[in-house]
Amino acid sequence: MKQCPALLVTAPASGQGKTTLTAALARFHRNQGREVRVFKVGPDFLDPMILEQASGYPVYQLDLWMGGQSHCQQLLYQAASTADLILIEGVMGLFDGEPSSADLAVAFGIPVLTVIDATAMAQTFGAVAHGLATFRPDCRMIGVLANQVASSVHEEMLKESLPKESLPKHLSWLGSLPRHVSGELPSRHLGLVQANQINHLDHYLEQLAEYIALTSLHELPPAITFMAPEDLPTIMPALKGIRIAVASDAAFSFVYQANLDLLNALGAQLKFFSPLDDTSLPEADSLYLPGGYPELHMERLAANQSMHQAIHVHYAAGKPILAECGGMLYLLSTLTDHHGKTVDLLNLFSGKATMQRNLVNLGLHSVRFPQGELRGQTFHHLHLETAIQPSALTQPARKGLRPEAIFNSRRLTVSFMHWYMPSNPTVTAALFSP
Structure with missing residues (x-):
């Protein structure tokens, strides 16, 4: 068994800022001298290119249907053997898809961080966070971060909207990313633009990392125990020399x-x-x-x-x-x-x-x-x-x-x-x- 801090970054829907936040976290912790391994839930190709540039390591997909649970378990176990932090970007909304990001989090006991785009939103922010935190009790959400925040007053309204009495004790306000910094990553018909075609991507990632330092996410999340799978097939060298x-x-x-x-x-x-x-x-x-x-x-x-x-x-x-x-x-x-x-x-x-x-x-x-x-x-x-x-x-x-x-x-x-x-x-x- 291996232990490593781990966090799954999710959202209510696509386009909320999952890739932005995951990349920001990866770059911040990398800048602290930590080895960060990043994964992407689902079959996406484009988000991982940005996450790879942020972390400095290849990004693997975790898909319980395409690869199976044992395969995903092996990838996580291998990462935990060398990493100081494992980050996983979810797919679509937390509960979307079969299997969903929530299914993966539950399967491996990984805590969930939710990012919510707060554009044109105030007190409803708390209702969305409450719904995500309580919809599935076996999925452990540790906190929420607001994205696209317009001002300090806007941030205070969002923070105050969290219903203190009814939310689970482990759901916390973890900070925010301001609108003028987080922005939107460019996209085209198949998704985000490839990382090597985004101008000044490294500068953008460094800016984001500076804002992570101002949130509660500058500290490592709790360590998770990852076990080696017992039922992986033996890979024979059937293509030796090919x-x-x-x-x-x-x-x-x-x-x-x-x-x-x-x-x-x-x-x-x-x-x-x-x-x-x-x-x-x-x-x-x-x-x-x-x-x-x-x-x-x-x-x-x-x-x-x-x-x-x-x-x-x-x-x-x-x-x-x-x-x-x-x-x-x-x-x-x-x-x-x-x-x-x-x-x-x-x-x-x-x-x-x-x-x-x-x-x-x-x-x-x-x-x-x-x-x-x-x-x-x-x-x-x-x-x-x-x-x-x-x-x-x-x-x-x-x-x-x-x-x-x-x-x-x-x-x-x-x-x-x-x-x-x-x-x-x-x-x-x-x-x-x-």
Whole structure:
């Protein structure tokens, strides 16, 4: 067993300031010389990029459905072995989703800090805090922080609104972040803008850290005991010696760190390359094209004909290719952006995709391969037209959601899915095995 202070940062809804507060806490405690490990509840790619810059360490996802409880337990146990503090950013509102942030907090006994955007709010702040603190008694909320506070008078009204007599004893006012500092992180159609594209992000994080010093959060939270899981599967080196070329640049950056860790554990040699800038593939037995923002870099991707040819040669040799969402778009015949501009791409997978103004599909999904079930998530604004028939359809975790198509051609596997590979190492090994 390992002990480490830990805190889960949550809110009543998305857009309240969870990422801002988690990043501020990470940077403040890092500045105190502490080793901080940060996690993100759910399958998000973008928030973790900001949290990684704030903490200085890779950020892993904790999802009880995609990875399972034992996998999440292992990640937390490993972090507790070296960290001085574990921070976890929740997903959506505290009780939203199945499983929710509250489910994760209860599963591992992690105390909850709630941040509430107090814009255009006064005494109702106390009602919201009271509801969150009492809705689920087994979820231990230790305090509340107000975000977007307009003035010292506004802060005093918010603080006074907490109903002292009816709130649990462990719920405390922990401070506030002023509106002129906390602001809003920039976003686009899939969520927050990538960390390396936000101007002066480090300066912003340092400002936030200074305000954390003025709150009760400058002290470490209580230590939590983390146990090593007893039922993790043994990872065999099924990909020993296999070289996997992994696309990694501004167009292809949506990849779970846990996926890369698993491929390494399976014995693979990862060779990173850029479809934007490189003219050839590294020497590789398999190819991994993760998701990202290819629609923001269409012209450069279309112009790099040398890379197109290299990937066609790889495919013609019968070598495996796994393409997820943005990676699939890159392999299509054409891609049309929000403005109606169309470019010709690889035409390795015959079809065309058009960006839509509204969300087309999202949610947690699974599909059964011959070797077993693989889980993941989808989140996109695209309409796909193709005459190719899917080899399988995903099963959404929640009823009523639309399944995604899985396409196979020789050793090529493409879909809108972002796979969480630790959900099934055996399937993962089969997808990349020559």
